[in-house]
Amino acid sequence: MDSQTSKSYMAPLKNKLEEGTFIVGSIGAGYVGAITSIILAARQPNLKIIVCDVMQEQINKWNEGRFPFYEPDLEKYYDIAVNVNKNITFTVDVGNCIDQSDALFICVNTPPKVDSDAVLGKEADMTYFDAAIRNISNYGNPEKHKILIEKSTVPVGTYKRINSLLGEKIQNPEACFTIVNMPEFLAEGLAVQRLLNPDRIVIGTTEDLNGQEAFEVIKGLYTNTETLFLKLRTPSSELAKLFINGMLAQRVTSMNSMTYLCEKFGGSIQEVQRMTGSDPRIGPLWLQASPGFGGSCFEKDILSLIYIFESEGQQAQALYWKALLNMNDAQKHRILDMIISEFPEPESTTLTLFGFAFKKNTSDTRLTAIAYIANGLIHKGYHVKIHDPKVTERSFHFEMEVQGFNIVEKTNYEFCGSDYRKAVSGSSAIIIGTEWDEYNELNYNELITLMDGDKKNLYDFRSYVDVQQIQQAGFSKVFKLGN
Template structure:
């Protein structure tokens, strides 16, 4: 099947490449000539593990190509995906749909009869109706279809999420669209028995927002429980394990930390709130989630200050990890930004390290010394703060780290290190959701097994290993 994908951002490029990997002929189109020229030379503009190789392989096979010519891209295409950006409108919180509507206007006179236009961008309820009206203003009714097909790609594992999805959601208003889009997914996924959920178009549009708002709420819930754990001398990792093994709850997104960020959760929760307001519906849980998450990001700076006795003026803080999660270069709404800005207002000097996010961080952060080696970043620091649990950060030699810092203070905002390991190396540790009482922690370590050794068992069954350390539980 020939497919055109409008937009070569994160969603468009990953989706287009994966559709090509399934054997389709895919043309990705974008107005940014610099980006298209780079892609034609094999330079992928985003960081996503495995994407470079997948693009190269499918271009070589003749299944994937790139162009700035929209007419050529959509000519002969059975399906045209709109995968352009929908950033939040400044000062409003709702999604800016100008790129979606522009794409609809431009493709309307160019598509073949019976083409299905599929909105893959994350959009508010009713966007498909507007897209249909735009195209219908220049084409006869019944000669085209408009469908919704939201993406559920997690940065860092996007290719796997596309190739092995939990489900595929398709929103349609006519039988032709249902048949064509279902066929596109059904053949490659039928062996995996992946559920394909076909709904009304408006329901499909709402599913993406609802799913992300729920996951954001789950993250915020465990973060607030982590605060309670610190006060009652409990351990949030063990708490999350005990909760998550309940199949009704699940372990994903129960990893306490400095708050959620990225390109989806902050934007989608705000857009859902605005949609609810437009329809006169109160979604108070989502509202409280947004408020609590924003406050938490800045409150983490106070946690750093507390670890240093309440004063950071003139001190050097080494920040390890800048992106909102590992395996991405995405700095959008990253918790590191408000934390760093707050510490700077209190007079701290910031040095920072990230494996791949430094270039994007330079566009956002100011007066921060960005260093490409974690040990050099920590050299002479009064505190080391772990914000993103990259693999190379989790595997640091803590004993070596201890020898090069000015003060042995480690603020572990991702619980990236084994309990007791940093203390054994000589650090004073402040972690998330763990008691600050050294006596209690020591007593607990005598009485309880390490969480990673906990297994479930039934009548002597061997059990399942359950790792609750940072990075084993998806935190968005």
């Protein structure tokens, strides 16, 4: 590692921790920045937390308790932090947040670059990240040494990038800032529970004395959290974050690839899952079949990993990870084709999509697999109705546009929000794309009376409903993915 030194800058920060005057700043009040800060503030009354963002609307929402997204149990911890501990503030004054803080979590978005010239992968767009670092470089002061924490998911070598950006303005960046990587593993919908009980907290630092002591200072921010603290070299933790998402996506995709064979040969994907997951070398988690993985992280991070291999001239490895994304697309195509093949008269057929969020217990729609299905059905000419208990119409339209699905001129679809009656009336099929618990608890005897058509089908592309119970309502067919 570069910049190895036997000097430590941590003494004043250790004192502040001991005195209870330590201030943590978060740059970015999105999913990661806001949720991690709220939980930290609720857990550690000894810390003061400042959360800043460039978006006034986002900050207004947090200040007024109008959450910008749905995340189970977040309200309870927001209330503890804001009203009981009173140790968190939300602000658009990014400069003041940087100036005040002793440790800064950088939690800004790092999406795939739109105009990336790579063939297989996509470079992470570091525009927002770099802007945050340039802002931080205005506050370099050796008398007020700060720890900069890469919490955003970033390409390997970002710690060097930060150092050289800081160097544009400051002569001796290492005297003013210690840079560490601290990847975030929260999964949306489970974020609060995962942050209260993390499997591990990983800190990537230099291997010198300052790195070791920075690790101890960061550990000191989590005195009320029992977990394993892992200290790695910075490039290892930067790389492992991307790799872990690739591995998780690979597990899901491997299961999804087996759904066709189970259907064809009379197997059951749940049984394959049970047998596979009971092998201790594999384990049971992240093996649930689905219409394809979505979310803001898996695809983005795999594209970033592919880009890194590609730019290193490692074509075979790039192609290996690219195949995973192709497989995920193949699952979406297969599902769309399956629906279309069963309803040959689109113009006179209404179909209902149950769920648009990329998974249950979140209002987040980023890269949801259902957008592809919705677009395919709308463009084929079906009348498509979309239901989701938490997604807003605005998010639906925004996500369709972001994924490049142009439905602006189309009139053959309706976003129904959480209105079941509107969503199923006149419909020939209910298509479950998101595994919301309530879809498995509905009174299908009632819903079916609102439906119409020669046949009334139900498709469960999350493979989780009780087929026998739903079948009793009188559906012509209840299809469960991988069965």
